[in-house]
Structures are given as C-alpha cells and as structure tokens.
Amino acid sequence: xxxxxxxxxxxxxxxxxxxxLTTAHKGRANVMTxxxxxxxxxxxxxxxCIVSNANHSFAALRATxxxxxxxxxxxxxxxxxxVGNSSGRDLDKFAAFGLTxxxxxxxxxxxxxxxxxxxxxKVVDRRMINRYNMFILEVRKAWIDPAQKNRxxxxxxxxxxxxxxxxxxxLKSRMR
Amino acid sequence: xxxxxxxxxxxxxxxxxxxxLTTAHKGRANVMTxxxxxxxxxxxxxxxCIVSNANHSFAALRATxxxxxxxxxxxxxxxxxxVGNSSGRDLDKFAAFGLTxxxxxxxxxxxxxxxxxxxxxKVVDRRMINRYNMFILEVRKAWIDPAQKNRxxxxxxxxxxxxxxxxxxxLKSRMR
Numbered sequence: 001x002x003x004x005x006x007x008x009x010x011x012x013x014x015x016x017x018x019x020x021l022t023t024a025h026k027g028r029a030n031v032m033t034x035x036x037x038x039x040x041x042x043x044x045x046x047x048x049c050i051v052s053n054a055n056h057s058f059a060a061l062r063a064t065x066x067x068x069x070x071x072x073x074x075x076x077x078x079x080x081x082x083v084g085n086s087s088g089r090d091l092d093k094f095a096a097f098g099l100t101x102x103x104x105x106x107x108x109x110x111x112x113x114x115x116x117x118x119x120x121x122k123v124v125d126r127r128m129i130n131r132y133n134m135f136i137l138e139v140r141k142a143w144i145d146p147a148q149k150n151r152x153x154x155x156x157x158x159x160x161x162x163x164x165x166x167x168x169x170x171l172k173s174r175m176r
Numbered sequence: 177x178x179x180x181x182x183x184x185x186x187x188x189x190x191x192x193x194x195x196x197l198t199t200a201h202k203g204r205a206n207v208m209t210x211x212x213x214x215x216x217x218x219x220x221x222x223x224x225c226i227v228s229n230a231n232h233s234f235a236a237l238r239a240t241x242x243x244x245x246x247x248x249x250x251x252x253x254x255x256x257x258x259v260g261n262s263s264g265r266d267l268d269k270f271a272a273f274g275l276t277x278x279x280x281x282x283x284x285x286x287x288x289x290x291x292x293x294x295x296x297x298k299v300v301d302r303r304m305i306n307r308y309n310m311f312i313l314e315v316r317k318a319w320i321d322p323a324q325k326n327r328x329x330x331x332x333x334x335x336x337x338x339x340x341x342x343x344x345x346x347l348k349s350r351m352r
Contacts, residue, residue, distance in 0.1 A: 014332055048214065050214065132224075134224070155190075155331070156190055157191055162345050166343070167340050169330070171253060171257040172336055
C-alpha cells in the first residue's frame with residue numbers, strides 16, 4: 001500500500017461505491033458492507049456514513065470512534081456480499097471469507113489487503129448517532145495499492161443487484 | 177412521469193449517481209449539480225446532502241426547505257457538467273441548457289423532464305446546516321419516466337472525469 005494525499009481521498013468515495021468498514025473492539029476485528037456514505041468536506045476529508053444500530057459494528061464504532069473504510073474492486077464482489085450477509089456476532093469474517101487484515105497506522109481497526117484503497121478514520125462528530133445512526137468520520141490517513149490496476153467498483157441497486165463501473169468519460173469541468 | 181413507490185426511492189440514490197437539485201425562490205427556479213448525497217433511512221426515505229453555501233442554491237434551499245432531486249442518465253452528461261460549471265446568480269440554467277421544468281406535486285421547485293427520475297423533497301432537519309452545509313431531506317413523492325429505458329447514470333471522480341454505469345451483476349444477497 002502506498003500513501004495517498006488526503007486531498008484526493010474524496011475521489012474514491014464521491015462516486016458511490018459499495019465499501020467495507022472495519023472496526024476493532026475488545027481485541028476483535030470485524031468488517032461490514034456499507035453503501036450509505038457521502039463526502040462532507042474535501043480537506044481534511046470528512047465522510048458521513050450510516051451504520052445501523054442493528055449491525056454488530058455499530059457498538060464497536062460508537063465505543064472506539066475508529067474505523068477503516070476499504071474500497072473493493074469488482075473482483076471482490078462475491079466476498080463483499082458474503083460480508084454483508086453475515087454478522088460479526090458469530091463469525092470471524094476475515095478468516096471465513098479470506099480477507100487479510102493489515103495493521104493501520106493511526107487507528108486500531110485493520111486495513112483490508114485485498115481492497116485497492118483504505119482510509120483510516122476517526123469519528124469526529126457524534127451528534128447524529130442517536131437520531132440517524134449517522135457518524136461523521138475524518139480521514140486521517142489514506143492508502144492506495146499501486147499493484148491493483150483494475151479499480152472498477154460496484155454500486156448497490158438493492159436486493160443483490162450491483163452495477164459495475166463502465167467506461168470513463170472526460171468533460172470540461174470547473175468542478176473539483 | 178409515473179409515480180414510484182417511496183420504498184424504492186433508495187435504489188436510485190444509493191448507487192451514488194451525479195444528480196441535479198432544483199430549487200425555487202422568489203419566483204425563480206434554479207438547478208445545480210450534486211454528488212455529495214446519501215440515503216439515511218428507507219421509509220419514509222430520508223436523504224442527506226451537502227449544498228455548499230458558496231452555491232446560489234444554498235440560500236433558496238435554506239429559505240424554502242424544498243428541493244427536487246432529479247437523476248440524469250448518461251445522455252445528459254454534457255448538460256449536467258454545464259449546470260455544474262455555471263451559477264443561477266446570473267443565468268436561467270433551464271433555458272440556457274435546454275432543460276424543461278415541469279410542475280411538481282408537493283413542492284414548488286420543478287421536476288426536470290429530461291431526467292429519468294425525480295424526487296420531491298422537503299428539508300426535515302436543519303441542525304447540520306451551519307456546521308456542514310448538510311440538509312436532511314425527506315422524499316415526499318417519487319417519479320420515474322417509463323419512456324426512458326437507458327438508465328445508466330454517471331459518477332464523478334473529480335475534475336470532469338466521470339464513470340458511466342457498466343454491466344449489472346446479480347449476487348445472492350440478504351441485503352435490502
């Protein structure tokens with residue numbers, strides 16, 4: 001993994017890919033699938049996300065205030081769905097689905113080796129947790145895997161239907 | 177436009193497409209381009225979005241509490257970028273870019289005829305506006321255009337680079 005400038009982190013999440021979210025609590029790491037996230041600020045990068053309190057990860061994220069957002073490419077789609085279909089309550093999902101936890105630099109939750117990007121995050125605002133299960137995360141460190149050339153991501157359309165990134169088009173834009 | 181069940185509205189926004197946001201203020205409609213949005217709740221559908229206070233639409237959205245989120249397909253990409261590159265301060269963007277405003281049912285801002293889906297929204301939580309320019313919208317009415325068969329959307333990767341929806345894959349998922 002190679003360090004990515006924090007100012008470029010938004011380019012990974014703004015397009016709306018399905019991501020993995022790792023947490024670590026009481027000596028145990030866990031991973032969930034997440035699609036409800038958005039950028040809030042460019043730099044330092046702030047990300048809002050919804051983690052349902054029905055998810056096992058909710059308690060870990062609230063208690064520790066730390067997470068890693070890992071971005072999987074299309075080749076991981078089957079594993080991503082298995083992660084979403086199971087709970088860390090009764091399963092070590094890393095071992096069960098062949099995902100490799102790697103130590104992060106600034107947080108306890110692990111990076112996911114198989115993902116082409118990993119964002120180390122800290123919870124910086126807890127005011128929307130009770131009402132919306134919404135966490136505001138600040139990205140403290142961003143990693144990109146230069147060895148993964150195919151970075152097509154997947155987008156969830158409901159009930160197991162995913163759209164894979166297609167062609168890239170370039171248009172003259174003043175938008176960042 | 178045909179009415180879409182509110183319980184299916186999330187399937188339009190969860191995949192992270194670039195959308196248009198219309199507002200109406202002091203007798204004048206406006207439209208902007210938006211990529212920072214996420215689902216917050218399935219039903220009634222709640223959507224969080226960031227509208228920068230540097231945008232002309234910010235004041236209209238804050239003052240009126242109403243907006244329409246319109247979802248453009250790939251064929252509108254060039255217009256979407258033009259909308260993003262200009263400001264309603266000095267331009268009627270509907271007329272300038274050949275977008276057709278249609279009356280909405282429950283809000284003053286118009287639907288966009290050329291978009292394959294339109295979501296009529298009301299602001300239901302203003303507490304994050306000052307800190308994050310974040311609005312929580314409730315979708316009150318959803319429309320889909322059955323005549324538009326090609327609903328491939330575009331996803332912004334920064335600086336005018338967009339990825340178009342590619343192939344759809346189906347995986348056995350318990351996720352809604």
